[in-house]
Amino acid sequence: MTATDIRNETSVPVSSPLAHRWSPRSLDGAHVLSADDLTALGEAARWAPSAMNLQPTRFIVARRGTDTFAKIAESLAGFNQVWAPRASALVVALAETERDGRPVRWAEYDLGQAVAHLTIEAADRGLVTHQMGGFDVDQLRSVFRIDKALTPVTVIAVGQYDPTADIDEAVRERDLEPRTRRELDDLTLILDI
Numbered sequence: 001m002t003a004t005d006i007r008n009e010t011s012v013p014v015s016s017p018l019a020h021r022w023s024p025r026s027l028d029g030a031h032v033l034s035a036d037d038l039t040a041l042g043e044a045a046r047w048a049p050s051a052m053n054l055q056p057t058r059f060i061v062a063r064r065g066t067d068t069f070a071k072i073a074e075s076l077a078g079f080n081q082v083w084a085p086r087a088s089a090l091v092v093a094l095a096e097t098e099r100d101g102r103p104v105r106w107a108e109y110d111l112g113q114a115v116a117h118l119t120i121e122a123a124d125r126g127l128v129t130h131q132m133g134g135f136d137v138d139q140l141r142s143v144f145r146i147d148k149a150l151t152p153v154t155v156i157a158v159g160q161y162d163p164t165a166d167i168d169e170a171v172r173e174r175d176l177e178p179r180t181r182r183e184l185d186d187l188t189l190i191l192d193i
């Protein structure tokens, strides 16, 4: 099974990367992310819309094997530390929640949208992404001397899915669990069509 064998069940077809996107944890610990792939993920995020085009999105990007990668990995919560260090890159997604001393109202919304674009570009390239809220924000703040105007919101593991990866069985099993979603009707408060 490869990442692109996954197909998210939809009532009508959706575009290919949306149909194939998922967040596995069994990653190929030897995969090297190409410079083109890394740049394309950044470009996908860069062209996301944002409120008033403020672009309050920042990233710390590190390939596996670098000091920065190790520092990000050390900030991860227990379970995430079990699998995420096999990622080809770790990306800290930060929202510029304050500009010129004033709050940026939609900063986290805009960041989420930019990250969504990144994940879809990754899926289109046969890569996988796994976003994590489980990390120590204060630790990252202090290690990277992050300005108070910026808020680390998630860490994203980017890599190559490998169902045969030499990993904890519990991690492999999580990947094989059925993936579920609420029905579309449950998301729609009013449908006047």
Ligand SMILES: Cc1cc2nc3c(=O)[nH]c(=O)nc-3n(C[C@H](O)[C@H](O)[C@H](O)COP(=O)(O)O)c2cc1C
Pocket: 021, 022, 023, 024, 080, 130, 131, 132, 133, 134, 135, 154, 179
């Ligand atoms: C903001 C956010 C935080 C998340 N935090 C974690 C996390 O700390 N650890 C983890 O293993 N998965 C985490 N996830 C992954 C979700 O559990 C996963 O996206 C969800 O179960 C849906 O699975 P899918 O992406 O394969 O469709 C997070 C996802 C998001 C969007």
